[in-house]
Amino acid sequence: MKTACKFRLYPTKQQEAQLDLTLEICRHLYNSALADRKNAYEVEGISRTYEDQAAMLTVEKKDGNFRGVFSQVLQDALKRLDKSFKAFFRRVKAGREPGYPRFKGQGWYKSFTYPQVGFKLECSKLTLSKIGSIRIFKHREIKGKIKTCTIKKNKLGCWYAILVTEINDVPQIEPKKAIGVDVGLKSMVALSTGETVQYPRYYILAEQKLAVAQRNLSRKKKGSSNRQKAKLKVARLHQKIQNHRDEFLHQISRKLVDSADIIVFENLNILGMLKNRHLAKHIQDHAWGKLIQFTQSKAAKAGKVVELVVARYTSQKCSQCGIIVPKTLAVRVHHCPNCGLEMDRDVNASLNIRTLGLRGRACGDARALDL
Numbered sequence: 001m002k003t004a005c006k007f008r009l010y011p012t013k014q015q016e017a018q019l020d021l022t023l024e025i026c027r028h029l030y031n032s033a034l035a036d037r038k039n040a041y042e043v044e045g046i047s048r049t050y051e052d053q054a055a056m057l058t059v060e061k062k063d064g065n066f067r068g069v070f071s072q073v074l075q076d077a078l079k080r081l082d083k084s085f086k087a088f089f090r091r092v093k094a095g096r097e098p099g100y101p102r103f104k105g106q107g108w109y110k111s112f113t114y115p116q117v118g119f120k121l122e123c124s125k126l127t128l129s130k131i132g133s134i135r136i137f138k139h140r141e142i143k144g145k146i147k148t149c150t151i152k153k154n155k156l157g158c159w160y161a162i163l164v165t166e167i168n169d170v171p172q173i174e175p176k177k178a179i180g181v182d183v184g185l186k187s188m189v190a191l192s193t194g195e196t197v198q199y200p201r202y203y204i205l206a207e208q209k210l211a212v213a214q215r216n217l218s219r220k221k222k223g224s225s226n227r228q229k230a231k232l233k234v235a236r237l238h239q240k241i242q243n244h245r246d247e248f249l250h251q252i253s254r255k256l257v258d259s260a261d262i263i264v265f266e267n268l269n270i271l272g273m274l275k276n277r278h279l280a281k282h283i284q285d286h287a288w289g290k291l292i293q294f295t296q297s298k299a300a301k302a303g304k305v306v307e308l309v310v311a312r313y314t315s316q317k318c319s320q321c322g323i324i325v326p327k328t329l330a331v332r333v334h335h336c337p338n339c340g341l342e343m344d345r346d347v348n349a350s351l352n353i354r355t356l357g358l359r360g361r362a363c364g365d366a367r368a369l370d371l
């Protein structure tokens, strides 16, 4: 199983210049390779492959271009382009909006990768080929063999190393306890154990600050230094909110994995929901997808399972007797006229989700049924 660790880097001024230069060279390579594919197709009707372009890169390198950047890092930039083309063709084939790969403007190419070798991690130093030994803050131990090393710059200009390691798969434990999780609009999550977790207040406060900063930014004159400052402020607040949110989601996912062996989520169609403007903010805020992702990775390391169920009527159905009790979003309490069950609507939904997850395990495709 693959797992990733992200560590902060503290490059010197000189190293930072080298890192920036590497990003720029990769960006130019990406853009020129994209232009080459476009031309080859439009003018000669040829579809370029990654192999074609990698061979061309070797020739260009002999002329002394791209000096100062590790060769596999350059190849990885071409691989990224290849990936975006493959995704493009997949979308075309599937009849979806294709979205042709785009040229990357300044500041839009944010990371580069050492896909196999060319980097070395020792105590508090990360040595990168062609760049040097950069101070790294390793806030935790790395398990397993490091496979790839990606260097990334965020909007605030901070640098990070993302190390992907391969560790042995943890054998699945015999599941004994299951928990259902529902994303609510009022509370962050409702659990089938009856618990609900609220969104922290500091997050709402930070959001308000962000709104003010954004308004402020929109009033500044383009190209002015005040605008630059305001922009940085917005970026800083965004980063802060994201950090808080991730920390919070890590706590919840840890709790879920510690408390059950099977964790059942509703497989929300996030893309579909983002189109619904009223719900969009909540979905983004609550970072539903991220919570599932964090839980999946923690579960895999503990030999536990995350089930995703296609759930319909989970909030309408009574988790005790199964009849449909229609309610609008404003109705917060599930009250069943048939069996008399009364509980938080989201907790009722999470119980239904749990049931669906367990049923899905028992009989394969039954999870897609309306139960």
Ligand SMILES: [Zn+2]
Pocket (backbone or CB within 6 Å): 318, 319, 320, 321, 322, 323, 336, 337, 338, 339, 340, 341
């Ligand atoms: Zn009932």
